[in-house]
Amino acid sequence: MQTPTGGPKDSIPPKLLAELPANLTRNFKAKIIELQFDEYIKLNNYQKEFSISPDVEKQPDYKVKKKSLIITLPDSLENNTTYTINFGKGLVDFNEGNPIINYNYVFATGPELDSLSISGSVKNAYTKTFDPKNDLSVRVLLIPTRQDTIFGKKKANIFTSVDSSGNFILKNLREDTYRIYALKEENNDRIYNNPDELIGFLADSIVLKEDIKDIKIEYSKGKPKDFRVSEKRIQKDSRIALKFNQPLDSPSVRIIFPEDLQKDALYSYASSNDSLHIVLPKVDFDSIKFEISDKSNVLDTTLLRRSKNDKYDRELKPRLNITNKVDKINHITITSDFPIANIDKEKLILKEDTISRRNFQLQKDTTEANIYHVRFNWKAKKNYEFIIEEKAISSIFNDTNKEYTTTFTLDETENFGDIKFTINSLDSNVNYIVQLMDDKMDKVIDSKYIINSSEIRYNKFPGGKYILRIIKDLNNNKRWDGANVFQKIQAEPIWYLDKPITIRANWEQSETITPKFD
Template identity: 55%
Template sequence: MQCASIKQPTGGPKDSIAPVVLNEYPKNFSKNFKEKKISITLDEYIKLNNQQKEISVSPDMDKPPQFKIKKKVLEITLPDSLEQNTTYTINFGKGLVDYNASNPIINYSYVFATGDQIDSLSISGNVTNALTKEKEKEVRVLLIPVSQDSIFGKKKANIFAQTDTIGNFKISNLRANTYRIYALKETNNDRIYNGADELIGFLKDSIVLDKDLTNINLQISKGTPLKFRVVDKKIENTGRIHLVFNRGIKKPNLVLLNDDENDKSKIVKYSEAQDSALIFINNLERDSLKFVLSENNTVLDTILVKKSNLKLDRSIVPTTSPSTGKVDRVKHLTISSLTPIKLIDKSKVKLIEDSIAKTNFQLQLDTNVANLYHLRYNWRKQKNYEIILEEGAMQGYFGEKNKEKKLTLAYDDSDNYGDITFTFTAIDSARQYIVELIDEKKEKVFRRDILNNSIGKVAYKEFPGGKYSIRIIRDDNKNGIWDPGEVYKLTQPEPLVYLNKTFTIRANWEQNESFSLQELNDLN
């Protein structure tokens, strides 16, 4: 005979009710405040949750207040150094919760004034990401009197709020004054802008606060660092020299010092954003290399790169695409390498179809992308293919060659390609625009086109089926890229808009869409 198992009673529905404040001493919104301790009594046992992040005091006190829980009572001990004639607000965020279920009191604040009046003005608005246009949660909004603008200094901004889950903020109990306002997505929580690793938004002009202000929109972005530096530098085991910078460089130039022969023959490839460089040289016998980096013919930095104890293998390693191993009438095989390719010897490239060697394939260098070759063939269904890159088929500029590589391919008969053409209207003839075809998450850019008055259409022909979106950037400085905000220059991010829907490219389907740029033209 088995005994019945004993289980804990379920206890009914889960507690989802937040604690209720029963008493505050001194009373909330007290004036001429002189007490050293505040007591807040609630209707159930409580605890503090994530105190350092959730609970804030605005403006800052010289020493932080001390918080102590005694069953159902929160005691706050204040420092002796409170400013005269100042309104203080203790914002609890989600930091004050019940003991058992951690249900927070939402939007609870305790306010008191050391003078004879409570400051009552407020500023509210929202924070968005300038590139994605998504609302930004948990971003600090800082309000600083213009007489002590300390966003770039050592002193923390002491009037602030944090955006909620939908990007909204409100700073209350403010005195009339002239302020500067910033939104800061921080890396170290110090309420000081520490450079381009942090996202920042701002209004160009200061705010004269003499009445409540609403609908303040701040767009955050990563700006350009004020001081240039090299983030990373190394010689890889392939012999490739990799330099990474903390910003893009206009008209970059690299010179190898004390080595004229290598300097003249070197190959330098900059990234699209020109914030990194790959350097290839013939002779890597030296233990270290010294480069001078210039921007617009002005020297930025001298960079010393050490070889360490690398075991170099300078053979060319082929990379091929598609990675699925399937090709079709649109998606042919591409061949590339991390190192520069001087040529591919077609006679050493073998294409085998069902065990039969074929020579009627095309091998061509891409007209736009350096180092990329296309292997085109009339691929057929129900056929198996093998590609052999014999040793030495790929040759570099400094005698490098590839080792033999074999890969198998098959025909993809899904035929999942379609056409879509966008016609853009309300084009301002004095402006240039950038049209980006992106994924639904706004993270990947599949194609980028320049649009102006003479080019009013963008066509995507035989494009892979799937869901996409369109982002249009008003390229105000006509440099071909989106420029973020620059807080040091008080310039805002370049305006952009999104197609207000995702669209689907369907197999064997031609579509036409129209997009007006009037909204984009009207943005400040």
């Protein structure tokens, strides 16, 4: 004896029984549309899922009445216009929430029903892929060229979403000349108005006289129209952090008030040139004003106020490049967020199986002033303890460290190999960025800048699987740049090798590759 299960779970969406007026009606005059289904229905996140194209100022009113959806249209519909209501996944059955997929209701307020279409696909310009987990919010916008001035200011009236493969289709279009965009937005307003939004476009307009297929658009984080400081704050360690809404080519920041702080200020720019940290001997000002320039052109000034109750901890914290293993190729590096003036070797203690060893080397890096190297003939099957005693490290402002201790052993795998790439078909007039990433494409492991060269070598490189990509640096600023929609500049071309590269331990390898940029 047991309770009846009730049968298999319902997985079938509601079936449409009637459309009043009929779908694809011309000379449409009705104020109310009724869609009748074979079971009870409900709305699911319809404010986001439902859309009408071309868009209208006042949205239709959607109400469920048992097995019917009642749509009340606004009075502002234009004459001689074809409208499409897209329901996305917002119309579902009442019990299990099974959505009706790919259903549109189309009507024309004039005698002609526009029937042209534009279809194609989108992908990320940086990864060259479409990620259905993160990119389903991408919308394709279509704006007649006569209305192109609304871009970035008002909503695009004609739009559609992409499917799980990045494909799109815009239907029921009239003959016209359009500009087309792909927008991955942050605020769901169909306006490119946020520096974190991704944008793609075709450089040329589309003259639509017959169906157009296979449009390809790549979207990327573009350059905002106007520069601004997006973040400014004094951190708990007393460093001032400034962040910009875009990378700069040759940034220059200086203190213009109080002027006397400028002479002792130290500036540390991020490698991406979109942020920096500023270190001052003391943080005792009420407010401080900065001037930001790029290539000697002043872009902006910004004022930062300090709360009198704020307290700061200026401890100099050492940062090492190891966790629990060290190898004979890279050894140990010591650096800090504050500019290091000196490291006292006498206050560095290295123990090998509890026995103190003094024959290690401490050397300042020849190119990076804030990095020191610790070298030693590490031995297998030994336990090491490295102690940086209190006040071993001092900054140029006389800040010092607290005691720091780490333990580690030697990585005995000797997992290092050599690989040489010969690269064909590179343009001698273009500079390139060649990068090795981990096999998940989460992190850049190595980046090289090549000028009029066709050979890249990686010697004594950690073994493993890597992804190789090559970037055309068209503007010679040594980084990848996304699209600039306002100047109609596309994202810089990127090419990925179509297979992972495996660097094998104690092997010398040679690979010949021929990049083909889109």
